[in-house]
Amino acid sequence: AQKITQTQPGMFVQEKEAVTLDCTYDTSDPSYGLFWYKQPSSGEMIFLIYQGSYDQQNATEGRYSLNFQKARKSANLVISASQLGDSAMYFCAMRERSFGNEKLTFGTGTRLTIIP
Amino acid sequence: GAVVSQHPSWVICKSGTSVKIECRSLDFQATTMFWYRQFPKQSLMLMATSNEGSKATYEQGVEKDKFLINHASLTLSTLTVTSAHPEDSSFYICSATPGLAGGNEQFFGPGTRLTVL
Numbered sequence: 001a002q003k004i005t006q007t008q009p010g011m012f013v014q015e016k017e018a019v020t021l022d023c024t025y026d027t028s029d030p031s032y033g034l035f036w037y038k039q040p041s042s043g044e045m046i047f048l049i050y051q052g053s054y055d056q057q058n059a060t061e062g063r064y065s066l067n068f069q070k071a072r073k074s075a076n077l078v079i080s081a082s083q084l085g086d087s088a089m090y091f092c093a094m095r096e097r098s099f100g101n102e103k104l105t106f107g108t109g110t111r112l113t114i115i116p
Numbered sequence: 117g118a119v120v121s122q123h124p125s126w127v128i129c130k131s132g133t134s135v136k137i138e139c140r141s142l143d144f145q146a147t148t149m150f151w152y153r154q155f156p157k158q159s160l161m162l163m164a165t166s167n168e169g170s171k172a173t174y175e176q177g178v179e180k181d182k183f184l185i186n187h188a189s190l191t192l193s194t195l196t197v198t199s200a201h202p203e204d205s206s207f208y209i210c211s212a213t214p215g216l217a218g219g220n221e222q223f224f225g226p227g228t229r230l231t232v233l
Binding site: 037042043044045047050091095102103104105106107108109 | 148150158159160161162165207209211213221222223224225226227229
């Protein structure tokens with residue numbers, strides 16, 4: 001069963017507009033963490049934002065915010081005032097414990113293209 | 117943030133040869149390192165988890181005899197693709213975590229692009 005679901009394979013957004021990238025997750029573990037990473041064409045994984053399952057407030061990091069709706073098991077990434085440099089693949093990931101190790105499971109990603 | 121390096125950044129090899137990829141944590145000690153594989157236009161798939169000084173834990177479907185992982189020190193893990201074939205061509209990414217003391221965050225290396233001819 002898919003543990004992390006990103007339903008938007010691709011998105012096109014006008015520069016300076018806000019954009020929301022969807023992510024839903026499935027876990028029975030009460031303690032987990034949710035991450036968003038950006039992967040430009042060069043390939044490196046750039047950490048954007050983190051939300052812990054027990055965090056009361058939505059995480060924010062500069063232009064990035066995470067809309068965490070625990071009951072709906074969703075963790076959408078919101079990018080405000082998009083810039084051309086935001087064009088990249090975006091991956092949602094969940095950290096959970098498995099056989100004593102903590103591991104990350106990634107979604108299939110969303111390719112975001114910012115249009116000038 | 118913490119820095120993780122990978123070497124080489126890209127490699128081209130002939131079918132049947134073995135290729136070693138290094139992953140180093142440059143400014144922290146990594147209790148655990150992870151190896152991922154990413155095929156073009158696909159997501160990262162965890163291959164194995166390695167703890168320093170112990171055998172790696174491989175994910176289902178990953179051949180441990182083909183993808184040899186060694187985590188001999190707290191700053192270095194290596195992935196050796198043995199008898200590589202064209203279907204092993206992929207982008208290999210490692211990550212490292214300092215463990216509970218460092219919040220268990222994973223820091224990613226820049227990746228190694230392997231092309232097997």
